Amino acid sequence: MPVIRIGNAAGFWGDSLAAPRRMVESTRLDYLTLEYLAELTMSILAHQRAKNNAAGYVTDFPLVLKDLAPALARQSWLRIVTNAGGVNPQACAAAAGLVLTDAGLGDVRIGIVEGDELLYEPDIHNVRSGRLQPAARETFAHLDTGEPIDAIRDRIVAANAYLGAGGIVESLSQGARIVITGRVADASLTVGPAVFEHGWSFDDLDRLAQASVAGHLIECGAQVTGGMFSGWTPDVRLADIGYPVAEIDSDGAVVITKPEGSGGQVTIGTVSEQLVYEIGDPAHYLTPDVDVDFTGVHLADDGPDRVRVSGARGHGVPERLKVSIAYDDGWMADGTLVIAGPQALLKARACADVVLERARSAARMPARTNAEYLGAGECVPGIRPLADDPPEVVLRLSAHDPSREAVERFVRELVPLVTSGPPGVTGYAGARPKPRRVLAYWPTTIARERIETHVTVLPATDWIPH
């Protein structure tokens, strides 16, 4: 059975810049995937595009691609699939085209996958005026609450449907070595190459299910190779942790592994923890490609740092695609102070009270505020009584309000406590806490037939704007 090896060397925007090159130089891959988009990354990118219509993609990607150019030149078989396109795959392809051309790889074909964007002719100079496409009979009601979208309709910043693997397969079949997508389901970055290489049909649901599980397992990078593992022990090397490889054969058999000699570990334990990561009903793990049943998934040892994954089943294809909408929801800011003991917790509470009292007396109390006493046992609040007398506590104050000024003034009041508060207060050397826009999340769905995927494949040089 022919086997393809798909490695994923980015699990989110901000993941290690060195990992992709280290990966392709330490193990043979057919495909490298780079997954950058969390639920809210799209809205951050939409804001960037609002200020500059050449922005709105993941700017780590051109840097990574530059680093990968020597490997791309040597490994003629290697292809890259990434969702780095964000809300602007064309601009991302232009940046990638420049990098490849500079590296003497101007004839490498770059494909982009578009069609996920649901804003109707967004005004790129003021993205807040963007309107949802007038899709007849779509209510875009909140997936959890059923609330109609009217409440937030005029504050929408980004709206994107999750596309499946189809556009990736089409790009690859047009000869793309680099595929850049916008919002595509994370697992589809892996499903696309598997479908293309093995010539599967999109009706082949059990194989799609197996490839989707493989994609789910590697999409968060090192979280399946020993990162975040609750069986962590200090003797497992994490500094050079290997990023994951999924081996997928033409029957849909899957093995999860990592580059030989790299740090971290791939065990039934690490793989089972990632299998359950951020899932809901395991009988229905929904992707645009297939409704996957995880309940029969079985894991087996397949040698050192190799785990075999079997038993995923596909039960149909979802009729509706997930849509993530981000809307403007005011401003937030947070600031911290370190308070050393004795009586660290008591003093930290007194500091928080000072800030709250000043806001109250100035009639500038933000709509929502929160005080946390980190180090006293409050990472998950209210589960157990706070430690009586911790040696030191980090006071973290945060605020949320429609007004930027309100949250800024609130957290600024932390600073004077260094001189005017109780003794033993420090840790305020950095810049003032900066308010940030809140882009709240509105999950909803859209009928599959209303989404049209567009693919464009061109040599790298042709993507560079003239």
Place this chain on the structure above:
Amino acid sequence: MSPTVPLSELAHARSGDKGNHANIGVIACDQTAFEHLGRALTAERVAEYFAALAPSAVVRYELPGIRAYNFVLFDVLGGGASRSLRIDSQGKTLAVTLLKLPIPAP
């Protein structure tokens, strides 16, 4: 009082977010522990432990193939990654917190 052990003696776990909801996957060490947790680690028990987070519901699902339970805790993240005021806006530490839960010894 029957003797108890922390959940970490019987299982390992991972947690994460979906909007304002969190999930905690709990993987039993072996088949005996899986069956024991089936009785001892109910959705009600988990809801009670995390009562301070005021979940609107807690649902338990089973993944028998890997001897795991998946708990979905609804509306526990203070608004979720985008608007929660908490340091752990994504519920990453819920798993290690649950692993401290005392469970009747098998």
